[in-house]
Amino acid sequence: MSSTSINVQLPLTDSVISSLYIGQHIRFFGTIYTARDAAHKRLISQSEAGEELPVNLAGQVIYYVGPTPPRPGGVIGSAGPTTSMRLDPYTPKMLELGVKGIIGKGGRGPAVQKAIAQAGAFYCIAVGGTGALLNRHITNVEIVAYEDLGTEAIRKLELDGFPAIVVNDSHGGDLLTEGKRQYRTSERKIPEIKELR
């Protein structure tokens, strides 16, 4: 593995977040929460109804994952990231609720990139399609809310050296834009990325 990885001990601090820049390979140690489409929808509708949330999101890292079931004796199955752009409609609200870090895959829409920087938060990717590798860096799992959602329930995960790459930092950088520009040899015009509908 890369000798240049930066270890990120959770919970996050503002100084750790501001020290992270796009393109850095990081390794997480500590506690995060999982949430996908259905959990986001429910968290936000609970919040809008003024109900107490099952998880205090202040300062937390959210991982967009719906794992496979564990084999007997395992804590979790394959556990790689899902497409982040699907969660774009919910992300500004999640940031308002205090989320400071997000792990997913793929890029974010322009509005979400801006919201991430404004919130002093960051977005990173784990490598999509490496759920078996990522499984080895998850040492404990506990379902903490919405158990009826099955694979989409909110789980508390303990991470031990979980690898990720910073894609949107708190300074407004976007690795996907920069990377494409740096390695593009094509004459083709870069199309404007639209939000998923």
Next chain:
Amino acid sequence: MKEINVEDITAAVAQLAIEATHFLPEDVEGAIRSAKTTEQSPIGIQIIDEILENAEIARTKMLPLCQDTGTAVVHVEIGQNVHITGGYLLDAINAGVEKGYDDGYLRKSIVSQPLSKRTNTKTNTPAVIHTDIVTGENLKIMFMPKGGGCENMSRYQNFLPGAGTSAVTDFVCETVDLSGGNPCPPLLIGVGVGGTAEKAMTMAKHSLFRKVGEHNPDPEIATLEEEILEAVNALGVGPQAVGGNTTALSVFVETYPTHITALPVAVNIQCHSARTKQVVL
């Protein structure tokens, strides 16, 4: 005439589901390994290393390569001299999917209705099944657990009939550029050209059963495949879209005669976890 019992079909499909989701095909792993030597981006190389390490862990620890164990897409080629006994072919395939996803600890991702009743069927069925009647007395079952991230980046467009190969190349490039990291590059890209709308997309999907680097036997189409691959890799998207020169590993183009007014083009994208497995009964 050969008789094949549905129980053998169910058992074969279950086995295919488990093997496909855990063992990355050798040609795919080989292509990823060789991309490591040509990738220019350091972070891109790091990503390729993690993909290769993932394949090793999946194989040795029996963990699915990816948590999205997909829609079960099953292409079946039925020799016209085969007689299926003991039940209905499609029921047998679905029973195999259910058994494989249960026994293999795979994720069940299918909801019963796409609009108002998005409740999980809890069996990963129904599968998406395509059947072809062919000559002979074999039953060939081709299994593809197709992940949502890449499937959702599929695109179709009909072009003016004289638009030619540049329209195809431009459309594929635009599709890859727009999809960014969502379909998990490095990619395999299936392209169906001609026929009708559904024929084009079926060809695009079916082409993904080819081995990496395997070209269309028509030299003109093989050249087009090379041209598209080069054009896509010049986009700079790179592994997981972090920037780099490895965006696709292979492009597969299939063609079919078409209507005088039409040039249908369908793109079906496959992520680097290009999981397929086949068996002949």
